[in-house]
Amino acid sequence: xxxxxxxxxxxxxxxxxxxxxxxxxxxxxxxxxxxxxxxxxxxxxxxxxxxxxxxxxxxxxxxxxxxxxxxxxxxxxxxxxxxxxxxxxxxxxxxxxxxxxxxxxxxxxxxxxxxxxxxxxxxxxxxxxxxxxxxxxxxxxxxxxxxxxxxxxxxxxxxxxxxxxxxxxxxxxxxxxxxxxxxxxxxxxxxxxxxxxxxxxxxxxxxxxxxxxxxxxxxxxxxxxxxxxx
Numbered sequence: 321x322x323x324x325x326x327x328x329x330x331x332x333x334x335x336x337x338x339x340x341x342x343x344x345x346x347x348x349x350x351x352x353x354x355x356x357x358x359x360x361x362x363x364x365x366x367x368x369x370x371x372x373x374x375x376x377x378x379x380x381x382x383x384x385x386x387x388x389x390x391x392x393x394x395x396x397x398x399x400x401x402x403x404x405x406x407x408x409x410x411x412x413x414x415x416x417x418x419x420x421x422x423x424x425x426x427x428x429x430x431x432x433x434x435x436x437x438x439x440x441x442x443x444x445x446x447x448x449x450x451x452x453x454x455x456x457x458x459x460x461x462x463x464x465x466x467x468x469x470x471x472x473x474x475x476x477x478x479x480x481x482x483x484x485x486x487x488x489x490x491x492x493x494x495x496x497x498x499x500x501x502x503x504x505x506x507x508x509x510x511x512x513x514x515x516x517x518x519x520x521x522x523x524x525x526x527x528x529x530x531x532x533x534x535x536x537x538x539x540x541x542x543x544x545x546x547x548x549x550x
């Protein structure tokens with residue numbers, strides 16, 4: 321195979337197996353819904369969860385045969401116990417409940433990454449055997465938009481930091497996406513999103529997860545085609 325063919329094999333492409341995508345999203349959303357119910361029944365805080373970014377907008381991509389990641393936001397709406405206003409306590413509390421839910425469904429404990437709680441990769445034993453996992457970000461809304469809970473790891477736990485970090489350029493994202501769809505520009509979103517994913521892949525850039533690429537895509541398409549037409 322020539323160099324160009326090899327390059328194409330290691331670029332992102334959209335997944336076309338709709339039955340698999342439907343089954344995967346249903347399965348993962350079931351896990352997240354169990355977590356939401358468990359937390360909301362505990363009288364500590366109330367939360368709600370959303371499938372976000374590429375998973376929510378049918379923009380799920382795959383690099384060659386690598387696993388797929390579904391991104392969820394777990395939004396903290398209200399906290400009833402004062403000590404759980406601490407970002408570290410919030411993440412540890414949610415992680416504890418998430419691990420119980422995962423164990424009840426045959427998964428191992430989640431991993432605490434910088435900006436999310438990530439499951440291990442699994443696959444369906446029948447049908448499409450593409451591996452997939454869940455990436456669960458903890459977020460809250462403020463008067464400027466959304467903040468994501470960050471765990472800044474230093475390698476020494478007592479020196480670690482937990483804090484809320486504003487999600488860049490996420491304000492009015494839902495309204496912008498609706499305006500783009502209403503203007504029949506969603507094909508441009510699909511093209512632009514895939515191009516950006518592959519651009520970051522070529523650069524070896526690991527600081528642009530799918531949700532951030534989606535935010536960039538919506539903002540740039542809106543600015544280019546709709547901003548000055550409203």
